[in-house]
Amino acid sequence: xxxxxxxxxxxxxxxxxxxxxxxxxxxxxxxxxxxxxxxxxxxxxxxxxxxxxxxxxxxxxxxxxxxxxxxxxxxxxxxxxxxxxxxxxxxxxxxxxxxxxxxxxxxxxxxxxxxxxxxxxxxxxxxxxxxxxxxxxxxxxxxxxxxxxxxxxxxxxxxxxxxxxxxxxxxxxxxxxxxxxxxxxxxxxxxxxxxxxxxxxxxxxxxxxxxxxxxxxxxxxxxxxxxxxxxxxxxxxxxxxxxxxxxxxxxxxxxxxxxxx
Numbered sequence: 001x002x003x004x005x006x007x008x009x010x011x012x013x014x015x016x017x018x019x020x021x022x023x024x025x026x027x028x029x030x031x032x033x034x035x036x037x038x039x040x041x042x043x044x045x046x047x048x049x050x051x052x053x054x055x056x057x058x059x060x061x062x063x064x065x066x067x068x069x070x071x072x073x074x075x076x077x078x079x080x081x082x083x084x085x086x087x088x089x090x091x092x093x094x095x096x097x098x099x100x101x102x103x104x105x106x107x108x109x110x111x112x113x114x115x116x117x118x119x120x121x122x123x124x125x126x127x128x129x130x131x132x133x134x135x136x137x138x139x140x141x142x143x144x145x146x147x148x149x150x151x152x153x154x155x156x157x158x159x160x161x162x163x164x165x166x167x168x169x170x171x172x173x174x175x176x177x178x179x180x181x182x183x184x185x186x187x188x189x190x191x192x193x194x195x196x197x198x199x200x201x202x203x204x205x206x207x208x209x210x211x212x213x214x215x216x217x218x219x220x221x222x223x224x225x226x227x228x229x230x231x232x233x234x235x236x237x238x239x240x241x242x243x244x245x246x247x248x249x250x251x252x253x254x255x256x257x258x259x260x261x
Contacts, residue, residue: 010247017244024237028230035226042219049215052079056213060147066118069191072150079213080150082194086114088122088144090137092182096170097158098126100210105129108206109173109193111184112146119184121175121193122146125206148194149211 056079063084064072088110095106105128112122138144154172157163161171165181179189198209 017240020240021237024233024240028233028237031226031230031233035223035230038219038223038226042217042223045215045217045219049217052213052215055079056081056149063120063150063194064190064192065114065116066188066190072192074152077150077192078152079211081147082150083145083147084112084114084120084194085143085145086112086120087142088112088138088140090140092184094170094178094182095168096123096173097161100126102126102207102210103128105131107173109178111179111182111189112144115143118188118190119179120190121173121178122148123151123173123193123195123208125196125199125208126210127206131205146194146196148196148208150192151195151211152192 058081060081060083063082064077089112090110093108093110096109098105098107105126108124108127109121110124111119113119151173153175155174155177156172157174158171161169163170163172163174163177165177170178173193175189175191175193176186179186195211196208198207
């Protein structure tokens with residue numbers, strides 16, 4: 001006659017259980033680390049948003065000159081409200097593909113030469129593709145006072161399209177490459193560009209003041225997801241450990257009963 005213990009679930013080999021528990025521990029640690037990393041990213045993103053909000057509403061300061069270029073960086077200077085005076089060279093303007101709340105078109109990026117002799121690329125604003133030849137051009141002889149947000153170079157191009165300087169196709173504001181393309185002396189070109197604020201003439205083109213200041217912030221959701229997955233892995237490992245102990249106990253009691261039978 002078949003013994004009842006022969007049909008009951010049997011415990012797995014201890015080596016297999018140990019391997020599974022070790023894998024679960026490694027996976028738990030990895031998921032936990034990802035959750036902690038996302039919490040750190042959340043704190044960084046909130047600090048960035050607060051910093052940008054404070055800078056864009058502050059009084060403008062003088063745009064950094066050559067003596068300051070080596071010290072500026074994204075964390076300390078990007079989106080600072082700055083002001084600079086100089087003359088535009090419209091013959092060296094570059095059109096950069098753009099998609100804004102006003103539709104698809106171009107950023108009009110024009111070099112401005114300061115009285116100190118160095119150049120700054122100024123994003124004068126957006127213009128629709130159909131109107132790109134109708135952009136207003138301030139008198140290049142007169143000194144212009146430009147107020148805007150300091151931005152850092154955007155190298156190579158967009159996510160899907162690369163800049164092609166020889167063909168005149170630009171998808172990002174790559175300061176060094178654009179300076180070379182319009183034959184500016186690299187040593188005299190600021191390592192940043194300025195996004196001009198909106199003009200007092202609401203109907204003027206190009207249209208300034210369209211800098212995107214919203215930042216995706218899904219780090220809290222990501223952190224919760226990783227932590228929940230870590231808890232699920234821990235629960236599965238605990239269940240495996242508990243069920244194996246129970247099976248070992250039942251197996252041992254069944255063997256004892258068979259011996260005494």
